[in-house]
Amino acid sequence: MSNGGRPMVQIEQVSKRFGNVAAVDDVSLNIAANEFFALLGPSGCGKTTLLRMLAGFEQPTGGRILIDGEDMATVPPNRRPVNMVFQSYAVFPHMTVADNVAYGLKVVGVPAGEIGPRVEQALAMVRLEGFGGRRPDQLSGGQRQRVALARALIKRPKVLLLDEPLSALDRKLREEMQLELVRLQQAVGITFVIVTHDQEEALSMADRIAVMDKGKMLQVAPPQELYEAPNCQMVADFIGKMNLVSGRVTGAEGTRLTIETSGLGTFELDRGYVPKGEVGIAIRPEKIQLLRDKPNGELIAWPGKIAQLAYFGDSSNIYVELESGLRIACTRANQSRQDSVAFKVGDPCWVAWQPGDYLLLDS
């Protein structure tokens, strides 16, 4: 894009209060042109509210929003260079699919001769060729969703906003549509902002993810960074599974800390900064090795016994109870057909991990 590296969307200290509730609380965020950006967070954290402020359906009570460098404060929804795909799809029930898709062009006076081909093109883009004459009630959920997509994309917006577009679809269709959305975004080169509370969805689709909680922006990072280096316990817990223990910094030599934990003993850790007071120590379950015998080398290892097994087909979650009483979850890929039966509940075992796999989190 030829905007000289300027972010497509600039959200500057935006807040939105409904009475006493701060639905969005002092959020600042830049979204680059052409980015596939995801807003992730638990229910009620303000994702929809933030999206609706971008679309113009809610006015911020503080801060400002710029889209393509233009302040949106006084721009009504119908004049913003953004389009939205609603959670309920909001396909017009009294119009055919083609009329739905053409609507956004008709109302702004695009000549009829131009509309027809563009509708065809938009329907082809979402793979709904030949569905133009149908009514929305003759479509499946996934097809309606694609009508909503085509209807928004035909406007050639600078930013496409999607509010949990896939939440009403069953798992298989959802995964298909995830791939489809990524393909579309690459094909049309539009900035996508998608709201979801499904972390897998966000991780697999987005270039960057913003994690929100209670109206606040906790972390904005690419998927891998978010997963491997969450910046707080809330993010660590929300993205993927996590073994979390609380700890205390008992000594510091520069940034080299001595940390005393409840259940994992005392050890030293250097993460380049000094947190204050209480900290969280976290390890991803899939980083933990499960062994029959004590390993040697520099692995950190603890003895325990198998407390519980949960089989998922492709992987199993195995819960190990350490002698200290701490429960550690570890995930094992079921790589051969016999693997999942290797351990039984009650078996003695060792859990082990690399010292580098510890995550140090502020509480």
Next chain:
Amino acid sequence: MSDRPGPLDYSRKLWLRLWLLAVFVFLYAPIVILVLFSFNDSKRNIVWRGFTLDYYVKAWHNAPLIEAFVNTLVIALIATAISTVIGALVALALWRFRFPVKPLFEGAMALPIVIPEICMGVALMAFFARIGWPTQMPWPLSLASITVGHVAFCFPFVAIVVRARMVGFDRSLEEASKDLGASEWQTFRYITLPYMQPGLIAGGLLAMTLSLDDFVITFFTSGPETLTFPVKVYSMVRFGATPEVNAASTLLIVITIVLTVIAMLLQRPDKELQA
């Protein structure tokens, strides 16, 4: 499973069929007889004396009756149009906005429905007298007071029907429309109005039938010179029901049915929104 008949099996029972027949007879026999006896060749109109169209001709030449008939139609059409617009606006206001005195407003709106007609008639009469509404006016204007009275008790019905219709409306449709670039007015015209339309037609029909046969309020709000069909029929029947009254009534029934059919045709789903 039990041997008890299912809900649809009941229609095979004789007593139920008889009951159904009785209901229909009770509902429709008077109307059928009214229509039949409009063709009766008898002045006193009690026993059937043979077929004739004389009384249609006679009714046609009965200038006061025709005048009353025209008055009624004119009032009904104007009152329906105005009540439909006002009712729809009230319904939209109630549906869309939250404002401090809303419950009060809603109650006040429904008042004309619950107030006994006679009270409303007297109230309107007193009102028109109090503000000095001119009683001597040339023809179409002389119907104004009755029309105002009719609007006053018709529009709440329209409002209630339209409001009920709007309950099922998905607000995000309007937002989607604006999001796609439509103005406030275009959104109303292409999205909200088509959804409202069946409610408007149903409400309008209701208002029309209420206005067509209203007696009490009309009686109190009409000027000394103005007669409407129901009032005129009443005065004629006091001197004995002649087939002439039947003939005029039949015509009114036909007009009502034709209007209803037109409304239903307009309401066909594939006729909606030819944008």
